[in-house]
Amino acid sequence: MADRQRADARRNYERILAVAEQEVAAHGGGASLEQIARVAGVGSATVRRHFPNRHALLEAVSAQRIEALCDRARELDGAGDSRDSLLAWLDELVAYCVTARGLATALAYEGDPVDGNSCASVVAQAAEPLLRRAVRDGTVAGNVTAVELVTLIVGIVMVTEHHQDPAASAGRLFALAVAGISPAR
Known part of the structure; x- marks a missing residue:
C-alpha cells in the first residue's frame, strides 16, 4: 500500500x-x-x-534553467578576459531571465539573501569564481558580491518585464549599470 x-x-x-x-x-x-x-x-x-508556497514551485520549475546557467558559468571560468567572462555570463543571465518567464521571480531573494533562496544561492555560487577572478585581475571592484550582482539582474528583469520590448529594456539597463551613470574622465 x-x-x-x-x-x-x-x-x-x-x-x-x-x-x-x-x-x-x-x-x-x-x-x-x-x-x-x-x-x-x-x-x-x-x-x-x-x-x-509559490516560491518552492518556481524553484522546481526553474531547476533545469538554473543548471544550464551554472554550466555556462563553469565554461566561462578561466576563459579569456576575466571581466569579459563575468559580463558575458551576467548578460546571459539577463537574457535568460527575460525569456524564461518566472525565473527572475524564482531568483528574487526573500529574507536572508544567503539562506532564503536556494535558486538564487546556486546562481550566486556559480557567479562566484567568475567574480573572484575579475576582482583578482582588478577589473571589478573588490567590494562587489555575487549576491549583489544576482539581485541587480533580478531587479532589472522584474522592472522591465512589462515593457514593450523587455529584452531590449533589460539589456539597456544592464549596460547602464555596467558603464555607470558618469562617463570615465
Missing part, C-alpha cells in the same frame, strides 16, 4: 510540475496555483503538499 501511495505521489508531483512549467511559461511567476491544480487534476492541498 505504501509503495502505491509513493507512486501516486510521484505521479502527482510530475504532473503538477509539468502543468506548472506550462502555466509559468504562459503567465510568468504569478501563475495561479489553483489553475495549476485544476489542470493537473489534483486538489489545491495536493499542490501545496508538494510545493508549500
